Amino acid sequence: MKKVTVPFFISHQGCPHTCVFCDQHAISGSSGALPAAEAILAKIGVWRRSAGERPLEVAFFGGTFTALPEAVQDRLLQPLQGLLASGEVSSVRISTRPDCIDDATVTRLSRQGVTTIELGVQSMDSSVLERSGRGHTAEASEAAIRCIRDGGLAAVAQLMPGLPGDTPAKSFHSLKRVIASGAGFIRLYPVVVLRGTELARRFQSGEYVPLNVEEGVQLCKVLLHESMRSAVPVIRIGLQADDGLNDATVLGGCWHPSLGRLTRSELYYDLLCTLLPSATIGLNCTILCHPARISEVLGQGRINLKRLGSRVASVRIKPDETLTKEELVIESFNHCIKGHVVTDLHYTIDEE
Numbered sequence: 001m002k003k004v005t006v007p008f009f010i011s012h013q014g015c016p017h018t019c020v021f022c023d024q025h026a027i028s029g030s031s032g033a034l035p036a037a038e039a040i041l042a043k044i045g046v047w048r049r050s051a052g053e054r055p056l057e058v059a060f061f062g063g064t065f066t067a068l069p070e071a072v073q074d075r076l077l078q079p080l081q082g083l084l085a086s087g088e089v090s091s092v093r094i095s096t097r098p099d100c101i102d103d104a105t106v107t108r109l110s111r112q113g114v115t116t117i118e119l120g121v122q123s124m125d126s127s128v129l130e131r132s133g134r135g136h137t138a139e140a141s142e143a144a145i146r147c148i149r150d151g152g153l154a155a156v157a158q159l160m161p162g163l164p165g166d167t168p169a170k171s172f173h174s175l176k177r178v179i180a181s182g183a184g185f186i187r188l189y190p191v192v193v194l195r196g197t198e199l200a201r202r203f204q205s206g207e208y209v210p211l212n213v214e215e216g217v218q219l220c221k222v223l224l225h226e227s228m229r230s231a232v233p234v235i236r237i238g239l240q241a242d243d244g245l246n247d248a249t250v251l252g253g254c255w256h257p258s259l260g261r262l263t264r265s266e267l268y269y270d271l272l273c274t275l276l277p278s279a280t281i282g283l284n285c286t287i288l289c290h291p292a293r294i295s296e297v298l299g300q301g302r303i304n305l306k307r308l309g310s311r312v313a314s315v316r317i318k319p320d321e322t323l324t325k326e327e328l329v330i331e332s333f334n335h336c337i338k339g340h341v342v343t344d345l346h347y348t349i350d351e352e
């Protein structure tokens with residue numbers, strides 16, 4: 001059963017400085033004030049009622065949790081202990097920076113019910129990290145991922161393709177390196193330029209050019225494919241369309257409320273193009289896919305079918321529960337061909 005996440009945004013709390021791209025208040029639409037025990041319990045109670053039987057996970061997002069004074073961390077986690085013991089809350093997730101985690105911290109958090117630690121890795125390229133003002137190295141990220149994994153917790157690596165000095169090849173190598181270090185899950189957040197940040201100033205002066213949506217989708221498609229090949233789930237692509245993200249807060253970059261769907265849709269389009277043999281040109285075709293993937297296979301506004309254009313006379317799509325979410329079958333008068341987005345697609349990234 002899918003977990004329901006009860007989010008607490010503690011925007012910028014514990015952060016040693018503000019990174020050039022970051023404005024957690026804008027991203028979450030929250031002031032980020034640390035919640036009191038009563039507020040934590042009240043919010044969980046509300047979410048408990050609407051979650052039904054689904055397990056609840058409590059998450060502290062948007063700040064550097066482990067850089068808060070230990071007493072403050074304890075104050076946030078303490079109200080959860082009874083709920084964890086009774087099973088009303090099943091797990092706890094926190095986010096932090098790679099240079100703010102060590103074995104002792106992982107052990108302490110694990111004892112308090114934390115099961116997942118999200119790391120803002122952003123890039124594994126030292127020049128990108130430096131130009132983005134991160135203040136930590138790629139080696140610190142590797143060490144942090146290993147220490148979380150060795151402590152028996154799940155490590156989520158957040159990557160930000162398109163930071164200053166980044167290239168598709170650097171993003172690709174960053175992904176491979178976090179996977180090699182033991183990251184259990186990936187989040188891909190191609191850069192969105194938020195007003196009022198240092199990155200916005202560089203963007204407006206022409207000093208920095210972010211990826212646009214099309215570039216972000218094409219790059220994330222390759223990164224997603226590589227993660228799938230490595231069996232490491234990508235749990236999010238693109239910032240969540242929360243209240244804080246709108247024309248007043250977003251200045252430019254790769255911002256689209258359905259970036260993940262656009263990205264997956266591109267994978268299926270590539271597979272359709274790979275599978276459609278020239279012998280089907282002008283024929284009526286049926287595409288079969290898992291029911292949960294119909295909208296991705298169709299693409300936004302049925303764009304994938306439109307793009308097939310003259311390659312087929314007509315095309316219809318049919319759900320087929322016997323297929324996995326990664327498979328497609330194309331049937332026509334004289335052909336039936338099956339493909340898989342992981343094994344039948346091959347991407348290369350130009351080295352700069």
Ligand code: SF4
Pocket residue numbers: 012015016017018019022023024062063064097120
């Ligand atoms: S990116 Fe992370 S460490 Fe940097 S300011 Fe934002 S929340 Fe804090």
